[in-house]
Amino acid sequence: MRIWVLAVMALALAGCYFGSPPGNMHSSSQGQEASLEAVAPGRGATSGTATQPAPWARTQGEVHSLPTVRGGKSRTNNAQPPAAPSLKVISRGDLTVPTVALTFDDGPHPEFTPRILRILATHKVRATFFVVGKMALAHPALVLAEHCSGHAVGNHTYNHFDLSQMAPEQVYQEWWTGAAALESVTGVAPRFCRPPGGNRNSTVVRSANTLGMTVVMWSDYAADSARPASADILRRALAKAGNGSIILLHDGIPETLEVLPDLIVGLKRKGFAFQTVAEMARHLQTQEVNF
Numbered sequence: 001m002r003i004w005v006l007a008v009m010a011l012a013l014a015g016c017y018f019g020s021p022p023g024n025m026h027s028s029s030q031g032q033e034a035s036l037e038a039v040a041p042g043r044g045a046t047s048g049t050a051t052q053p054a055p056w057a058r059t060q061g062e063v064h065s066l067p068t069v070r071g072g073k074s075r076t077n078n079a080q081p082p083a084a085p086s087l088k089v090i091s092r093g094d095l096t097v098p099t100v101a102l103t104f105d106d107g108p109h110p111e112f113t114p115r116i117l118r119i120l121a122t123h124k125v126r127a128t129f130f131v132v133g134k135m136a137l138a139h140p141a142l143v144l145a146e147h148c149s150g151h152a153v154g155n156h157t158y159n160h161f162d163l164s165q166m167a168p169e170q171v172y173q174e175w176w177t178g179a180a181a182l183e184s185v186t187g188v189a190p191r192f193c194r195p196p197g198g199n200r201n202s203t204v205v206r207s208a209n210t211l212g213m214t215v216v217m218w219s220d221y222a223a224d225s226a227r228p229a230s231a232d233i234l235r236r237a238l239a240k241a242g243n244g245s246i247i248l249l250h251d252g253i254p255e256t257l258e259v260l261p262d263l264i265v266g267l268k269r270k271g272f273a274f275q276t277v278a279e280m281a282r283h284l285q286t287q288e289v290n291f
């Protein structure tokens with residue numbers, strides 16, 4: 001563990017290629033990158049030493065179910081460009097191709113993220129991490145390690161608040177500061193995002209789209225954030241897996257970490273290959289959602 005952390009820190013200090021964050025390490029589309037001109041509050045925060053699972057998620061009782069969609073107003077303000085013409089959300093990849101995408105929410109976590117990365121590297125699997133902006137700034141080396149290892153890094157907002165309960169200006173601020181935090185670490189503006197708890201409405205989706213991000217939901221969830229037995233996570237995730245599945249998991253959950261190798265092996269035995277959401281979306285017609 002110690003050696004791995006040191007290696008990650010060295011990687012962060014060097015950048016992916018000695019000072020130049022690689023914008024093309026994974027399928028980032030430069031043409032769709034948001035224009036982010038400022039750095040999120042808190043930049044330069046020192047790496048923390050917290051050892052507890054991500055408290056901003058679990059203490060808020062994160063429930064991963066879609067709320068009843070309410071009609072949201074399309075408002076703009078001085079800081080916000082005109083709304084995107086369509087609402088773009090994906091929750092599943094190509095149904096005709098045996099590929100799945102592992103997604104890990106709520107990191108980075110100083111104890112768990114390095115171990116997840118090691119497991120993914122051992123099994124030669126690339127995944128997607130939806131990270132919390134303020135935690136990315138607290139642990140930039142971990143986010144850079146995710147990015148430099150070829151995984152996709154998506155925006156899980158800056159504070160991990162329930163966006164569906166916030167005013168449009170606050171929603172935009174959460175997306176924007178989260179995106180700026182990630183760009184300050186990786187050098188690449190995120191193209192994908194996931195609202196905390198999956199809680200979304202038209203404002204949440206449109207605001208993300210305005211910043212050049214596609215909202216990524218999921219099709220396969222084993223309720224790992226409730227911390228069931230690892231065997232239950234494995235059984236549920238494998239039972240729900242199908243072509244194009246986007247599998248929701250959480251960084252910082254011991255049972256998820258424990259079962260991850262078996263889950264990867266189980267999915268491979270079922271014939272699935274692994275993609276990041278960026279790779280999955282490349283061959284996918286983005287879903288148009290109207291509320």
Ligand SMILES: [Zn+2]
Pocket residue numbers: 057062105106156160195196197
């Ligand atoms: Zn979350």
